[in-house]
Amino acid sequence: MEASGEPVEMQDAKVAWVPIARASLLRTAGTYNAYITYRDLAEELQKESGIRTKQLTHYWIGKVLVTVSTDCHRLNEPLLSSLCVHQNGSVGAGFGVALDETYGGPRPDDLDLAAAEERLKCYGHFGAQMPADGGQPVLTPMLVAVRKKKAVVSRAPKPVEEVREICPLCHVRLPSSGVCGSHD
Numbered sequence: 001m002e003a004s005g006e007p008v009e010m011q012d013a014k015v016a017w018v019p020i021a022r023a024s025l026l027r028t029a030g031t032y033n034a035y036i037t038y039r040d041l042a043e044e045l046q047k048e049s050g051i052r053t054k055q056l057t058h059y060w061i062g063k064v065l066v067t068v069s070t071d072c073h074r075l076n077e078p079l080l081s082s083l084c085v086h087q088n089g090s091v092g093a094g095f096g097v098a099l100d101e102t103y104g105g106p107r108p109d110d111l112d113l114a115a116a117e118e119r120l121k122c123y124g125h126f127g128a129q130m131p132a133d134g135g136q137p138v139l140t141p142m143l144v145a146v147r148k149k150k151a152v153v154s155r156a157p158k159p160v161e162e163v164r165e166i167c168p169l170c171h172v173r174l175p176s177s178g179v180c181g182s183h184d
Contacts, residue, residue, distance in 0.1 A: 008051050010060065017045040018067045025068065025080035029126035033138055035083050035119065038092070062094035069098040078121035082114075089142030091115040112139055 024044050028034045042057040045064070053060065065081040072079050081098050085091055089112075096111050099118075108114040116137035124130055139147070166173055167180040174180055 013049070013051045013053065014060075014064055014067065016049045016051055017064050018071075020045050020048045021064050022068050022071065022080065025083050026126055028083045029080060029119075029122040030128050032123050032128040032130055032135060033119075034123075034128075035085050035089075035140055037087055038084055039087065041084055058092075062092060065094060066098060066101075069102060073102045078125050079118050080122060082116075082118035083122060085115075085140055085143075087142070088146055089140030089144070090146075112143055113137065 021041060024036065024041060028036050038057055038061050042061050046052045061084075065084060069079045069081045072081075079095075079098055079102060081095060082091065091111055093111075095115055096107050099111075099114060100107055116139050120135055120137045122128075123135065165178065167182065170180065170182050172180065172182065
C-alpha cells in the first residue's frame with residue numbers, strides 16, 4: 001500500500017478508510033433500497049484517502065466493514081455494512097460475523113434476507129424517504145435474478161438414469177440386451 005508514493009501499513013490504511021466507508025454508507029442509507037458494491041466502495045476509499053493497495057479487495061474490505069459494524073453497534077445503530085454487496089447482489093460471509101457479534105443468537109439461514117432486513121432498518125434510521133407503509137426488506141435486483149435462474153434450473157426435470165440388472169456371477173452391470181458377455 002502506498003499514499004503519495006510512500007508505503008503505508010495496513011493498520012494505518014484501515015484507520016484512514018473506516019471514516020470514509022462510514023460516510024459513504026451513510027450516503028447510501030439515505031436513499032431507500034440503495035446499496036453499494038464492495039468494488040465501488042473499495043475504489044471510493046482508495047480514491048478519497050489517496051491510499052492505494054494492489055491487494056485484492058476481498059482480503060481487506062471485510063476488516064474495514066467489521067470496524068464500521070462495531071461502531072454502529074456501539075452507537076446503537078443498524079449495521080451499515082448490510083448496504084455493501086458483491087457484484088451478484090449478495091452480502092459476504094463477513095456480514096454473518098457482524099450479525100453474530102452484534103446481535104448474538106443463531107445465525108440466520110439466509111444472510112441475504114437478514115441483510116435486506118438490516119438495510120430496511122438503515123433506511124429508516126438514517127433518514128431515507130420511506131414509502132407510506134414503511135417499506136419492505138428487499139433483495140438486490142441482481143440477487144433476485146440469480147435466485148430466479150437457480151430456481152428455474154432446479155425445477156428442470158432431471159434425466160432418468162436407466163436401471164439395468166447386474167450379472168450375478170461377475171457383478172458387472174448388464175448391457176441393454178440383458179446378456180453378460182463375460183461368460184458363455
